[in-house]
Amino acid sequence: MTARHLLPALRHAALLSAGFVVLLPFFWMIATSLKPPAEIFLSEIRWWPETLHVRENYAAALEKAPLGRYLLNGLIVTVSIFVLQVMVALPAAYALAKLRFPGRGMLFVLVLFGILIPPQAIAVPLFLLFHQLGLLDSYAALVLPFTISVFGIFLMRQFFMTVPDDLVDAARMDGISEFGIVWTVMLPTAIPAVTAFGIFSVVSHWNDYFWPLIAVNSETLFTPPLGVAAFRNEEAGTDYGPLMAAATIVIAPLVIAFLLAQRRFIEGIALTGMK
Amino acid sequence: MSGISLRSIGKRFGETPVLRGVSLEIRAGEFVSLLGPSGCGKSTLLRIVAGLDSQDEGEVLIGGRDVSEVRPSARDLAMVFQSYALYPHLTVEANMMTPLRMRDLGAFERLPLLGALAPGRAAKLAAMRARVREVAETLRIEPLLARKPGQLSGGQRQRVALGRAMVRKPVAFLMDEPLSNLDAALRVHMRTELADLHRQIGATFLYVTHDQVEAMTMSSRIAVMLEGSIVQVGAPAEIYDDPRDVRVAEFIGSPKINLIDAVTDGAGQPRIDGAGRGGQALDCAFAARPGAALRLGVRPEHLRLADPALAPLVGRLRHREELGAETLCHVEVQGGAAPLVARVSPAAARGLRINAPVGLVFDLSDIRAFDAAGLRIEAVSSPARAAAHV
Amino acid sequence: MSEAAIPLRRAPAAARRRPRHVALAGLALSAPAIALMALFLIGPVGAVIGMSLTDYQLGARSWSFIGLDNYSALAGDAVFWKSLGNTLLYAAIVVPASFALGLGVALLIEAGRSFRAFYRAVFFVPVMATLIAMAISWEFMLHAQFGLINLTLISLGFAPQAWLANPDLALPTLAVIGIWQAFGFNMVLFLAGLVSIPRPLYDAAAMDGADGAFERFRLVTWPMLGPVSMFVLVISAIRSFQVFDTVHVLTKGGPSKATEVLLYSMYAEGFEFFRSGVAAAIATVFLVIVLALTLLKARAADRRVHYS
Ligand SMILES: Nc1ncnc2c1ncn2[C@@H]1O[C@H](COP(=O)(O)OP(=O)(O)OP(=O)(O)O)[C@@H](O)[C@H]1O
Numbered sequence A: 001m002t003a004r005h006l007l008p009a010l011r012h013a014a015l016l017s018a019g020f021v022v023l024l025p026f027f028w029m030i031a032t033s034l035k036p037p038a039e040i041f042l043s044e045i046r047w048w049p050e051t052l053h054v055r056e057n058y059a060a061a062l063e064k065a066p067l068g069r070y071l072l073n074g075l076i077v078t079v080s081i082f083v084l085q086v087m088v089a090l091p092a093a094y095a096l097a098k099l100r101f102p103g104r105g106m107l108f109v110l111v112l113f114g115i116l117i118p119p120q121a122i123a124v125p126l127f128l129l130f131h132q133l134g135l136l137d138s139y140a141a142l143v144l145p146f147t148i149s150v151f152g153i154f155l156m157r158q159f160f161m162t163v164p165d166d167l168v169d170a171a172r173m174d175g176i177s178e179f180g181i182v183w184t185v186m187l188p189t190a191i192p193a194v195t196a197f198g199i200f201s202v203v204s205h206w207n208d209y210f211w212p213l214i215a216v217n218s219e220t221l222f223t224p225p226l227g228v229a230a231f232r233n234e235e236a237g238t239d240y241g242p243l244m245a246a247a248t249i250v251i252a253p254l255v256i257a258f259l260l261a262q263r264r265f266i267e268g269i270a271l272t273g274m275k
Numbered sequence B: 001m002s003g004i005s006l007r008s009i010g011k012r013f014g015e016t017p018v019l020r021g022v023s024l025e026i027r028a029g030e031f032v033s034l035l036g037p038s039g040c041g042k043s044t045l046l047r048i049v050a051g052l053d054s055q056d057e058g059e060v061l062i063g064g065r066d067v068s069e070v071r072p073s074a075r076d077l078a079m080v081f082q083s084y085a086l087y088p089h090l091t092v093e094a095n096m097m098t099p100l101r102m103r104d105l106g107a108f109e110r111l112p113l114l115g116a117l118a119p120g121r122a123a124k125l126a127a128m129r130a131r132v133r134e135v136a137e138t139l140r141i142e143p144l145l146a147r148k149p150g151q152l153s154g155g156q157r158q159r160v161a162l163g164r165a166m167v168r169k170p171v172a173f174l175m176d177e178p179l180s181n182l183d184a185a186l187r188v189h190m191r192t193e194l195a196d197l198h199r200q201i202g203a204t205f206l207y208v209t210h211d212q213v214e215a216m217t218m219s220s221r222i223a224v225m226l227e228g229s230i231v232q233v234g235a236p237a238e239i240y241d242d243p244r245d246v247r248v249a250e251f252i253g254s255p256k257i258n259l260i261d262a263v264t265d266g267a268g269q270p271r272i273d274g275a276g277r278g279g280q281a282l283d284c285a286f287a288a289r290p291g292a293a294l295r296l297g298v299r300p301e302h303l304r305l306a307d308p309a310l311a312p313l314v315g316r317l318r319h320r321e322e323l324g325a326e327t328l329c330h331v332e333v334q335g336g337a338a339p340l341v342a343r344v345s346p347a348a349a350r351g352l353r354i355n356a357p358v359g360l361v362f363d364l365s366d367i368r369a370f371d372a373a374g375l376r377i378e379a380v381s382s383p384a385r386a387a388a389h390v
Numbered sequence C: 001m002s003e004a005a006i007p008l009r010r011a012p013a014a015a016r017r018r019p020r021h022v023a024l025a026g027l028a029l030s031a032p033a034i035a036l037m038a039l040f041l042i043g044p045v046g047a048v049i050g051m052s053l054t055d056y057q058l059g060a061r062s063w064s065f066i067g068l069d070n071y072s073a074l075a076g077d078a079v080f081w082k083s084l085g086n087t088l089l090y091a092a093i094v095v096p097a098s099f100a101l102g103l104g105v106a107l108l109i110e111a112g113r114s115f116r117a118f119y120r121a122v123f124f125v126p127v128m129a130t131l132i133a134m135a136i137s138w139e140f141m142l143h144a145q146f147g148l149i150n151l152t153l154i155s156l157g158f159a160p161q162a163w164l165a166n167p168d169l170a171l172p173t174l175a176v177i178g179i180w181q182a183f184g185f186n187m188v189l190f191l192a193g194l195v196s197i198p199r200p201l202y203d204a205a206a207m208d209g210a211d212g213a214f215e216r217f218r219l220v221t222w223p224m225l226g227p228v229s230m231f232v233l234v235i236s237a238i239r240s241f242q243v244f245d246t247v248h249v250l251t252k253g254g255p256s257k258a259t260e261v262l263l264y265s266m267y268a269e270g271f272e273f274f275r276s277g278v279a280a281a282i283a284t285v286f287l288v289i290v291l292a293l294t295l296l297k298a299r300a301a302d303r304r305v306h307y308s
């Protein structure tokens, strides 16, 4: 075999073995979620269950914890956050990109500064604020702090800067108000950027653990990460089958969505790099 | 359809004045070109007329009404942008309908879903569609109505932008270099189409361009704008033949007009500095003080080649451009700064070698004289139409 | 007709209304963003710094201004230093490892043409899978008796380990999970950097005699990736400083403070002991570190320009 054939083979060998290691936790989680207890607590490696325990484990998981409720909460919270973020950020980004108004420069500086602030650093005063408002342990507590996405404002402003001024002027000549321009002209031209931001926003808030942990107590409000963590604490390492089933259910929506639209997901999440 | 009056419009960006007291009367139905070099403030003026920018001084009247307080869309003007500014997410038809929807549908009727409930909306929409079709027919873009702007060629986009401007039957059309994004052949074609269109709909056109050929070929009148002021307004031929300012003379015409330095003698007759057989005054007189410095403008097509012994201007042939139908001879005149350019028939230039001595003659009636400040000076007595043989 | 010498006169105030209309629209459109920023972002930053100078405790009736006492208390607190040290150690493991793995995998993927999208997706899955759920899977793989890892070690003839219960191993174990989760993200950044290296540079290197893979890497790839590398380094550092989820679920800072990290200390002070003032002081330290790293990133972004 010549080097010309050897090199691609080596590349695949290296990448496949690295990929195997990377996917192992996923595989092990799924395999365990299919095993009966006897095959889980085994002193030898069993890659795939001999008797499948699918129905039992998943039914037990769904019975012991309201997983559907957690997923629904995750959906409600991430979608509300995203919709509100767009409603707040798009007009501001349009104003920053295309309108001259007093304080514009200052506002942009604040936006840039805001991007630098890690959310965990301001959790204490935010907690106290929601405590004062009596809003802790509610959907509002999960959603409101994230309605302002300075990163979203920045991103959309950068995008709007590339939209020609002529288009805005044409809309004005056609009689569209400034408010109307945001939603009927800018939003449709910005769909790719909004999509990327949407993926970024939904993935980061679906996976967020820190703030929900602080903000809510009631199980009915748990988001998927809170829910699966609570499940694990109750099980205390005894019943791994249902626990792994629960974990599988929690990561499934995002992973499936990712596999269906990899390119968009990678673009969207790589945005965090700009943050 | 109505006229537009601009009354001493002034505009500054920060401290820099961009428009300095621009006044212009555009009569109803006229095609006026605003012609000037890049950066002279043409777009700024157009945007002020449109209401997209506000002037610092002066006023804009449309149909005799001061519109300074009126929003752009309420001025009933249409604008065609250099970049066309079509809504990329809407079809051609939807693009062309937008100004009609905004004007003819109420806020409720425009709502995405609820709007459909409004009584009479369907009838209004049908009327709008009919109007869009009508305009599309005029512009021959009917087959494109269902496409998006991204699927159109430059020329087609151009037509859609025109169509969007036309559907509303505005009182006037404002166009900011609408042809500059087209390739050369299409530009020539669209020139004819625009002129046709103007004849056909008879609306008022205010057309911004820095291309003199566009301005010369389409306009009823040209307003030449330089450094924020309108320097001259007139019919294309008038601007070319009778420039009131040396900058206008220089800006219009290609190749550029030849400028020859001269000094007037006691009788107001110009004497060309140290040139050829010169030293003698030309047999014409201008309204200038004795000893005043003049610049004599002669267009290239008015210079003819002649025997150096007899000509008022003598020099050497520096360079020759054969253009087929004509030949441009660049002649370096002793004492002259830039070479003079003569546009002659190929036959007249044949046989001339580079560096050969060449004489140049011209009719005295073809001289346009400018004073030191660049303003035009009239000839005192119209000289006989004789060659400048002295 | 030359320009008429009409003296310029001031336009009526109404003529200036258009820009004012635009200015009003600008203010109106950004008003919600400004208000929410003040309430949920800029205000809390001020509050967290202010609170760090008080002895406020949640639910307490009164509080007083105590200057820098919280900070001097932290400076004298061994647990705080342990927590800071653990955070630094965690970053010191995760940053270089996820950098090297990200770069290596990106180079391998770019080296061939087949299955690029497939490999990219494989290595990216951990980045977006819910970390809490995956931490639970890791926990089971690390199980002392029935975990895949110890079973593998035993079958290879090594001694099994108590990965999360052994103070010497707990933090490095969490770091491995951190690396596993983070390097796919770095890989994506490196892939973008690799794609943007102009092909002709490699041709020029080949003409100059650098045709071995390593030579090409040293002469072209590595220098051209300089700005991306800087960027990846800082991003990874910032993210490592934010480690919390795995600690909270798997070790709760133990055993014997071996995995106590900055955010976990802040969380415990603020939301378990409700000593808001102390938590605010830790948050301020955290904020300062992250801001300093971000300034580094801004410098790196500046350097990017020199390469374009
Ligand atoms: N928003 C602005 N802020 C500052 N200066 C401006 C602004 N818009 C235009 N200018 C300046 O005003 C002058 C005139 O600009 P304008 O766009 O009217 O030129 P123009 O004649 O249309 O040129 P072109 O043929 O290149 O389009 C230019 O010097 C330009 O730099």
Ligand SMILES: [Mg+2]
Pocket: B042, B043, B044, B176
């Ligand atoms: Mg212009």
